Amino acid sequence: MKLYNEPSPLExxxxxKRFGTQNSWRVDTxxxxxxxxxxxxxxxxxxxxxxxxxxxxxxxxxxxxxxPTGMKWSFVPRQSELPKYIVVNADESxxxxxxxxxxxxxxxxxxxxxxxxxxxxxxxxxxxVYIRGEYRYLIDHMDAVMKECYERNLLGKNxxxxxxxxxxxxxxxxxxxxCGEESALLESLEGKRGxxxxxxxxxxxxxxxxxxxxxxxxxxxxxxxxxxxxxxxWYAELGTPRNGGTRLVCLAGHVNKPGxxxxxxxxxxxxxxxxxxxxxxxxRKLKAIIPGGSSCPILSAEECDIAMDYDTMAxxxxxxxxxxxxxxxxxxxxxxxALRIMRFYNxxxxxxxxxxxxxxxxxxxxxxxIIDGNGASRDVDLIGDLAQSMLGRTFCPLGDxxxxxxxxxxxxxxxxxxxxxxxxxxxSTELVQVA
Amino acid sequence: MTxxxxxxxxxxxxxxxxxEGRQRGALIPMLMYAxxxxxxxxxELMEELAKRLGITTLQVDEVTGYYSMLHKKPQGRYHLQVxxxxxxxxxxxxxxxxxxxxxxxxxxxxxxxxxxxxxxxVECIGACSWAPAIQVNxxxxxxxxxxxxxxxxxxxx
Numbered sequence: 001m002k003l004y005n006e007p008s009p010l011e012x013x014x015x016x017k018r019f020g021t022q023n024s025w026r027v028d029t030x031x032x033x034x035x036x037x038x039x040x041x042x043x044x045x046x047x048x049x050x051x052x053x054x055x056x057x058x059x060x061x062x063x064x065x066x067x068p069t070g071m072k073w074s075f076v077p078r079q080s081e082l083p084k085y086i087v088v089n090a091d092e093s094x095x096x097x098x099x100x101x102x103x104x105x106x107x108x109x110x111x112x113x114x115x116x117x118x119x120x121x122x123x124x125x126x127x128x129v130y131i132r133g134e135y136r137y138l139i140d141h142m143d144a145v146m147k148e149c150y151e152r153n154l155l156g157k158n159x160x161x162x163x164x165x166x167x168x169x170x171x172x173x174x175x176x177x178x179c180g181e182e183s184a185l186l187e188s189l190e191g192k193r194g195x196x197x198x199x200x201x202x203x204x205x206x207x208x209x210x211x212x213x214x215x216x217x218x219x220x221x222x223x224x225x226x227x228x229x230x231x232x233x234w235y236a237e238l239g240t241p242r243n244g245g246t247r248l249v250c251l252a253g254h255v256n257k258p259g260x261x262x263x264x265x266x267x268x269x270x271x272x273x274x275x276x277x278x279x280x281x282x283x284r285k286l287k288a289i290i291p292g293g294s295s296c297p298i299l300s301a302e303e304c305d306i307a308m309d310y311d312t313m314a315x316x317x318x319x320x321x322x323x324x325x326x327x328x329x330x331x332x333x334x335x336x337x338a339l340r341i342m343r344f345y346n347x348x349x350x351x352x353x354x355x356x357x358x359x360x361x362x363x364x365x366x367x368x369x370i371i372d373g374n375g376a377s378r379d380v381d382l383i384g385d386l387a388q389s390m391l392g393r394t395f396c397p398l399g400d401x402x403x404x405x406x407x408x409x410x411x412x413x414x415x416x417x418x419x420x421x422x423x424x425x426x427x428s429t430e431l432v433q434v435a
Numbered sequence: 436m437t438x439x440x441x442x443x444x445x446x447x448x449x450x451x452x453x454x455e456g457r458q459r460g461a462l463i464p465m466l467m468y469a470x471x472x473x474x475x476x477x478x479e480l481m482e483e484l485a486k487r488l489g490i491t492t493l494q495v496d497e498v499t500g501y502y503s504m505l506h507k508k509p510q511g512r513y514h515l516q517v518x519x520x521x522x523x524x525x526x527x528x529x530x531x532x533x534x535x536x537x538x539x540x541x542x543x544x545x546x547x548x549x550x551x552x553x554x555x556x557v558e559c560i561g562a563c564s565w566a567p568a569i570q571v572n573x574x575x576x577x578x579x580x581x582x583x584x585x586x587x588x589x590x591x592x
Contacts, residue, residue, distance in 0.1 A: 004564070004565045004577060005564060005565065083454070092561050093558075093559060093561065094559070095520045095521050095522060095558070095559040095563070096521065096522050096559070096563045097559075097561065097563065098561045098562055098563045098564050098565070100561075101561055128452070132561070133467055133502075133504045134504070134560050134561065134570065134573075135561065136573040137573060137574075137575070169452045171452075171460075171463075171464060172463065172464045172467050172468075173463070173502075174463050174466065174467050174502035174503075174504045174505050175502050175503035175504030175505070176501065176502050176503065177558065177559075188463060189460055190457065190459060190460050191459035191460045191461065191462035191463060191488070191490075191498065192459075192498060193497060193498055193501040194501065194502075209453070209454050209457050209460075211454075250563055250564050251564055252522040252525070252526075252563040252564045252566055253521075253522060253525040253526070254525055254526075258563075258564045258565070258566070259564045259565075260564050290521065294520075294521055324522075324563060326521055326522050326525065326563070327525075328525060332525070336524075337521060337524075340519070340520065340521055340524055341521060344520055344521075344558050344559070347558060348558065350501075
């Protein structure tokens with residue numbers, strides 16, 4: 001299977017080491033290159049030992065929220081008599097993100113092994129890989145991979161003679177960004193509309209089919225075998241303190257070498273952009289970077305000399321998110337970026353919570369009005385205020401995801417919004433209707 | 436309502452995936468796979484799946500209405516989806532969509548009279564590093580230019 005972009009010699013390839021190699025998705029290749037050793041190791045460990053090893057790695061969720069994985073697993077009530085489930089979030093739909101695709105295309109059994117280890121750690125016997133509907137080729141691919149895993153006893157009964165049983169299935173989504181949110185994903189898995197659930201209870205206690213569930217991203221599960229093989233301490237030291245290991249960054253936008261690259265956490269963003277990404281397209285000047293999917297507050301060029309890890313990004317008021325990094329040069333119209341982002345969230349809002357459903361609609365309408373030259377002076381403040389008032393007032397983070405980039409855009413590129421408003425000769429009069 | 440033997444086998448297999456009494460979990464995959472075979476989520480299909488899963492047709496209908504890939508009207512034989520979300524926009528996705536509109540003489544979610552093509556402006560399809568990207572039915576095409584789009588469309592019989 002071919003790679004879509006050339007790898008860089010400056011990558012640290014831990015979970016992408018099999019990418020682009022011949023038959024990398026076949027069981028034979030996986031076993032011949034050290035596969036399933038971590039699972040066998042896990043079978044000799046107690047459940048607490050597995051979880052402690054993952055905690056020691058300081059692995060944090062690679063889907064977007066960055067929650068410590070070991071801690072998430074430890075919340076599953078193991079003494080509960082209910083069956084326990086594993087759900088893989090392969091709904092990859094955060095704008096800017098295209099990495100889980102590669103993990104499933106090139107090294108799907110690595111993910112399967114990670115799932116088996118998680119299942120061992122919490123005592124689960126069944127799991128689903130929830131893949132977005134647009135990735136049909138991947139669903140077919142995973143079905144074929146899992147069929148081979150069953151035939152070779154990597155799934156099913158008494159896996160590799162360890163006495164451990166586990167069943168894994170694919171589940172298709174049908175086109176809904178909201179289903180990438182864990183509780184909405186679980187609703188969708190149960191055959192319902194993908195609207196979020198109120199928490200607590202968290203999925204660890206009441207998840208799929210109201211049973212204790214471990215729900216992680218594709219990349220998170222794919223990382224687990226390397227952690228057990230190399231040890232949590234080794235993995236943690238690849239990154240920075242409390243931000244263990246490596247992750248896949250999806251580089252897109254105005255750069256010379258866009259692509260998916262695996263780098264250690266804590267790498268400097270400008271170094272990444274220039275040395276791995278080949279610098280700015282056409283030698284133009286950097287204007288802004290969306291660091292981890294369109295839900296993140298946007299960094300201006302001056303702020304981009306920063307270490308890419310969860311804690312440093314949080315201190316800078318943004319997020320590492322899902323690893324979807326979009327680079328924008330000096331020619332980019334930030335008001336149009338704001339509108340495109342808002343059109344997306346408005347389209348994808350599930351409509352369950354009013355601040356999100358109405359907020360995204362009004363923000364989109366205001367941005368259209370401004371761009372059409374019909375904006376009023378008060379609109380710029382109104383956009384900021386309305387976005388601010390959506391924060392923290394919805395069941396799931398979609399409302400926040402729409403508000404956060406908008407707030408940062410208005411704050412950092414206010415003159416661009418005002419320049420659009422100034423095109424309306426009636427901008428500061430009462431003749432402008434707000435509707 | 437009858438389905439192909441392959442689809443029937445798929446349904447039978449799907450129903451074994453879920454805990455006892457929770458077979459409704461199969462609804463969304465069944466809708467997707469059946470839609471591929473029939474061409475649309477018809478009233479008849481919704482009634483059939485409701486009957487098979489022991490839920491009401493209304494429950495199937497509300498699910499169908501929620502997901503953007505499920506559609507009640509047939510699309511073209513070739514459903515062209517052009518992404519214009521941020522990563523694609525930065526690399527010319529919007530211009531590509533405009534070009535597709537003119538070329539096919541279609542707008543968002545419209546189907547040609549002869550049923551060959553339909554067009555949709557879609558949200559992020561997960562090909563951001565290889566933007567701009569399109570999908571024709573389930574097939575991805577990366578780094579698409581207007582010239583390459585013309586070639587792709589002309590290659591479809």
